[in-house]
Amino acid sequence: MDVLYFAWVRERIGVPKERIETGATTVAELVDELKAREPRYEAAFADLSALRVAVDQELADFDAGLAGVREVAFFPPMTGG
Known part of the structure; x- marks a missing residue:
């Protein structure tokens, strides 16, 4: 799947987009997998x-599913004014 990062999330990770293979079944599990990769x-x-x-x-x-x-x-x- 493609994972996209915007604004300061992209700045901290250092890439705007990456293609990953994951066993995660929810977004939360995907986040846990990503957090375990490296400090950024x-x-x-x-x-x-x-x-x-x-x-x-x-x-x-x-908690959204990823199937x-x-x-x-x-x-x-988003902020508006």
């Missing part, structure tokens, strides 16, 4: 309350 992922996912996630371009929760999913995107909450 741990830093990016340290505070999940500061992140939003989209699964196949639809906003989702971290058949092609894309997961992580980004900070």
Whole structure:
């Protein structure tokens, strides 16, 4: 699946997008796998309350399933004014 990172998440991880193979069944499990990779992922996912996630371009929760999913995107909450 493709994993996309936006804004400061991308800056902390150092890449805008990567293709990964995962055994994760939920977004939360995917985050745990990513955090275990190296410190830059741990830093990016340290505070999940500061992140939003989209699964196949639809906003989702971290308990969303990954069966058949092609894309997961992580980004900070949107602000407006």
